Amino acid sequence: MDWNKLASGMLKAELKRRNISYEQLVTLLNTIDVHETHASILNKMSRGAFQFAFFLQCASAIGITNLRLDDLAPTIPDAKSR
Template sequence: MTTSLGEADWEALARNMLRAELMRRGLSYARLVEALAAIGVEETEAAIKNKVSRGRFPFVFFLQAMVAIGADWMQVPGSAALLQGEGLGQGGTQTLAKARKDPTP
Protein backbone atom coordinates (compact mmCIF):
# COMPACT_ATOMS: atom_id res chain seq x y z
CA MET A 1 0.00 0.00 0.00
CA THR A 2 1.25 3.50 -0.82
CA THR A 3 0.36 6.91 0.55
CA SER A 4 0.77 8.82 -2.70
CA LEU A 5 0.82 8.23 -6.42
CA GLY A 6 3.72 9.10 -8.69
CA GLU A 7 3.68 10.19 -12.31
CA ALA A 8 4.17 6.60 -13.48
CA ASP A 9 1.08 5.54 -11.50
CA TRP A 10 -1.07 8.18 -13.20
CA GLU A 11 0.26 7.12 -16.60
CA ALA A 12 -0.56 3.47 -15.79
CA LEU A 13 -4.07 4.45 -14.76
CA ALA A 14 -4.67 6.41 -17.99
CA ARG A 15 -3.33 3.54 -20.09
CA ASN A 16 -5.31 0.92 -18.20
CA MET A 17 -8.57 2.88 -18.27
CA LEU A 18 -8.41 3.20 -22.06
CA ARG A 19 -7.41 -0.44 -22.51
CA ALA A 20 -10.17 -1.58 -20.12
CA GLU A 21 -12.85 0.20 -22.17
CA LEU A 22 -11.53 -1.42 -25.35
CA MET A 23 -11.40 -4.81 -23.62
CA ARG A 24 -15.01 -4.52 -22.39
CA ARG A 25 -16.14 -3.99 -25.96
CA GLY A 26 -13.83 -6.57 -27.51
CA LEU A 27 -12.15 -3.91 -29.64
CA SER A 28 -8.61 -3.91 -31.00
CA TYR A 29 -6.46 -0.91 -31.75
CA ALA A 30 -7.21 -1.50 -35.45
CA ARG A 31 -10.93 -1.21 -34.71
CA LEU A 32 -10.28 1.93 -32.65
CA VAL A 33 -8.58 3.46 -35.70
CA GLU A 34 -11.75 2.76 -37.72
CA ALA A 35 -14.02 4.11 -34.99
CA LEU A 36 -11.96 7.30 -34.70
CA ALA A 37 -12.02 7.76 -38.49
CA ALA A 38 -15.82 7.52 -38.37
CA ILE A 39 -15.90 10.66 -36.18
CA GLY A 40 -13.30 12.47 -38.29
CA VAL A 41 -10.17 11.72 -36.24
CA GLU A 42 -7.27 10.34 -38.26
CA GLU A 43 -4.81 8.18 -36.32
CA THR A 44 -2.68 5.23 -37.29
CA GLU A 45 -2.65 2.00 -35.35
CA ALA A 46 1.06 2.45 -34.65
CA ALA A 47 0.52 5.97 -33.28
CA ILE A 48 -2.26 4.74 -30.99
CA LYS A 49 -0.14 1.84 -29.74
CA ASN A 50 2.69 4.25 -28.94
CA LYS A 51 0.44 6.72 -27.13
CA VAL A 52 -1.28 4.06 -25.09
CA SER A 53 1.88 2.13 -24.21
CA ARG A 54 3.44 5.32 -22.83
CA GLY A 55 0.27 6.22 -20.95
CA ARG A 56 0.84 9.82 -22.02
CA PHE A 57 -1.75 11.17 -24.36
CA PRO A 58 -3.85 14.33 -24.46
CA PHE A 59 -7.17 14.18 -22.67
CA VAL A 60 -8.69 15.24 -26.00
CA PHE A 61 -7.49 11.95 -27.50
CA PHE A 62 -8.98 10.04 -24.57
CA LEU A 63 -12.34 11.78 -25.07
CA GLN A 64 -12.25 11.15 -28.81
CA ALA A 65 -11.55 7.45 -28.21
CA MET A 66 -14.35 7.14 -25.66
CA VAL A 67 -16.88 8.84 -27.97
CA ALA A 68 -15.72 6.78 -30.94
CA ILE A 69 -16.23 3.47 -29.13
CA GLY A 70 -19.55 4.52 -27.62
CA ALA A 71 -18.56 4.89 -23.99
CA ASP A 72 -21.20 7.06 -22.39
CA TRP A 73 -20.13 6.60 -18.79
CA MET A 74 -16.80 5.88 -17.11
CA GLN A 75 -15.93 4.89 -13.59
CA VAL A 76 -12.69 6.26 -12.18
CA PRO A 77 -11.25 4.42 -9.19
CA GLY A 78 -11.50 6.43 -5.97
CA SER A 79 -8.45 7.52 -4.03
CA ALA A 80 -8.66 4.65 -1.54
CA ALA A 81 -8.74 2.09 -4.35
CA LEU A 82 -5.89 3.80 -6.19
CA LEU A 83 -3.74 3.95 -3.09
CA GLN A 84 -4.23 0.20 -2.79
CA GLY A 85 -3.08 -0.20 -6.40
CA GLU A 86 -6.44 -0.85 -8.09
CA GLY A 87 -6.07 -0.30 -11.81
CA LEU A 88 -2.31 0.10 -11.60
CA GLY A 89 0.52 -2.23 -12.56
CA GLN A 90 0.30 -5.80 -13.81
CA GLY A 91 -3.31 -6.83 -14.30
CA GLY A 92 -4.62 -3.29 -13.88
CA THR A 93 -6.48 -3.33 -17.17
CA GLN A 94 -8.32 -6.54 -16.31
CA THR A 95 -9.15 -5.25 -12.83
CA LEU A 96 -10.69 -2.09 -14.26
CA ALA A 97 -12.54 -3.97 -17.00
CA LYS A 98 -14.19 -6.22 -14.41
CA ALA A 99 -14.85 -3.51 -11.83
CA ARG A 100 -17.26 -1.30 -13.77
CA LYS A 101 -20.47 -0.57 -11.95
CA ASP A 102 -23.06 1.28 -14.01
CA PRO A 103 -24.67 4.24 -12.29
CA THR A 104 -28.22 3.84 -11.16
CA PRO A 105 -30.70 5.94 -13.17
Protein backbone atom coordinates in the same frame (compact mmCIF):
# COMPACT_ATOMS: atom_id res chain seq x y z
CA MET B 1 0.32 7.25 -8.13
CA ASP B 2 1.14 6.94 -11.82
CA TRP B 3 -1.75 8.87 -13.39
CA ASN B 4 -0.60 8.16 -16.96
CA LYS B 5 -0.58 4.44 -16.29
CA LEU B 6 -4.03 4.69 -14.69
CA ALA B 7 -5.47 6.56 -17.70
CA SER B 8 -4.02 4.18 -20.26
CA GLY B 9 -5.11 1.22 -18.15
CA MET B 10 -8.68 2.53 -18.07
CA LEU B 11 -8.74 2.91 -21.85
CA LYS B 12 -7.14 -0.50 -22.43
CA ALA B 13 -9.71 -2.09 -20.10
CA GLU B 14 -12.61 -0.49 -21.98
CA LEU B 15 -11.20 -1.64 -25.32
CA LYS B 16 -10.78 -5.17 -23.99
CA ARG B 17 -14.26 -5.21 -22.42
CA ARG B 18 -15.74 -4.20 -25.78
CA ASN B 19 -13.44 -6.54 -27.74
CA ILE B 20 -12.06 -3.65 -29.82
CA SER B 21 -8.58 -3.92 -31.32
CA TYR B 22 -6.33 -0.95 -32.00
CA GLU B 23 -6.98 -1.43 -35.71
CA GLN B 24 -10.73 -1.26 -35.08
CA LEU B 25 -10.18 1.81 -32.91
CA VAL B 26 -8.49 3.54 -35.87
CA THR B 27 -11.60 2.90 -37.96
CA LEU B 28 -13.96 4.06 -35.21
CA LEU B 29 -11.92 7.23 -34.64
CA ASN B 30 -12.05 7.97 -38.38
CA THR B 31 -15.87 7.93 -38.20
CA ILE B 32 -15.73 10.89 -35.80
CA ASP B 33 -13.12 12.67 -37.95
CA VAL B 34 -10.16 11.86 -35.71
CA HIS B 35 -7.26 10.65 -37.81
CA GLU B 36 -4.84 8.32 -36.07
CA THR B 37 -2.84 5.42 -37.41
CA HIS B 38 -2.42 1.99 -35.91
CA ALA B 39 1.20 2.90 -35.18
CA SER B 40 0.31 6.16 -33.42
CA ILE B 41 -2.27 4.44 -31.22
CA LEU B 42 0.13 1.61 -30.44
CA ASN B 43 2.79 4.17 -29.51
CA LYS B 44 0.44 6.14 -27.23
CA MET B 45 -0.82 3.02 -25.50
CA SER B 46 2.62 1.44 -25.03
CA ARG B 47 4.05 4.75 -23.83
CA GLY B 48 1.15 4.96 -21.42
CA ALA B 49 0.75 8.70 -21.87
CA PHE B 50 -1.65 10.69 -23.99
CA GLN B 51 -3.72 13.84 -23.80
CA PHE B 52 -7.10 13.75 -22.10
CA ALA B 53 -8.60 14.88 -25.42
CA PHE B 54 -7.42 11.60 -26.96
CA PHE B 55 -9.07 9.68 -24.14
CA LEU B 56 -12.34 11.55 -24.76
CA GLN B 57 -12.10 10.93 -28.51
CA CYS B 58 -11.61 7.22 -27.92
CA ALA B 59 -14.42 7.14 -25.37
CA SER B 60 -16.76 8.76 -27.86
CA ALA B 61 -15.66 6.48 -30.71
CA ILE B 62 -16.19 3.27 -28.74
CA GLY B 63 -19.48 4.36 -27.23
CA ILE B 64 -18.63 5.13 -23.62
CA THR B 65 -21.59 7.14 -22.35
CA ASN B 66 -20.81 7.12 -18.64
CA LEU B 67 -17.47 7.38 -16.88
CA ARG B 68 -17.51 6.93 -13.12
CA LEU B 69 -14.47 8.45 -11.51
CA ASP B 70 -15.61 7.41 -8.05
CA ASP B 71 -14.58 3.90 -9.11
CA LEU B 72 -11.01 5.20 -8.75
CA ALA B 73 -11.45 6.00 -5.05
CA PRO B 74 -9.82 2.78 -3.79
CA THR B 75 -6.65 3.61 -5.74
CA ILE B 76 -6.33 7.18 -4.49
CA PRO B 77 -4.88 7.63 -0.99
CA ASP B 78 -7.36 9.28 1.41
CA ALA B 79 -9.96 9.68 -1.36
CA LYS B 80 -12.78 8.55 0.88
CA SER B 81 -11.98 11.15 3.54
CA ARG B 82 -12.33 14.10 1.13
